[in-house]
Amino acid sequence: MNASTFFNTPNAERYLGTLCKHFGHKVPVTHQPGSGRIELPFGHCELRADESGLQMTVEAPDQPQLDKMTGVITSHLERFAFRENPQLEWQVSGA
Known part of the structure; x- marks a missing residue:
């Protein structure tokens, strides 16, 4: 199963780097x-x-784990991009 979202921001490269660096530890x-x-x-x-x-x-392999993935990614992006207040709407496919 998968889900996708798009965050319209001029700072996409910075947030991508911040997310990768954070989780990379x-x-x-x-x-x-x-x-x-x-x-x-x-x-x-x-x-x-x-x-x-x-x-x-x-x-993720199933809905509960997919929900966990979207929650973890959303919460971290919200923390890193708090000035832009991202409102993510995940579109689920492969159900």
């Missing part, structure tokens, strides 16, 4: 300019940044 992370991947025990998150914003797609 505890879990496997891949980060390069414009993209990243965060591997959590219950799923993973693909991130893509461009001039229009930050695209995030999470994948």
Whole structure:
């Protein structure tokens, strides 16, 4: 199962880097300019940044773990981007 959301922001690359650096202290992370991947025990998150914003797609084996993934990514982005007050709406697919 997966879910995707888009955060319209001029600071997408900065938030992508901040998320990857934060999670990279505890879990496997891949980060390069414009993209990243965060591997959590219950799923993973693909991130893509461009001039229009930050695209995030999470994948997990079942709905409870997918909900956990969206919650963890959302809460961290809200903390890092508090000045922009992100309102994320996750679109679920693969149910």
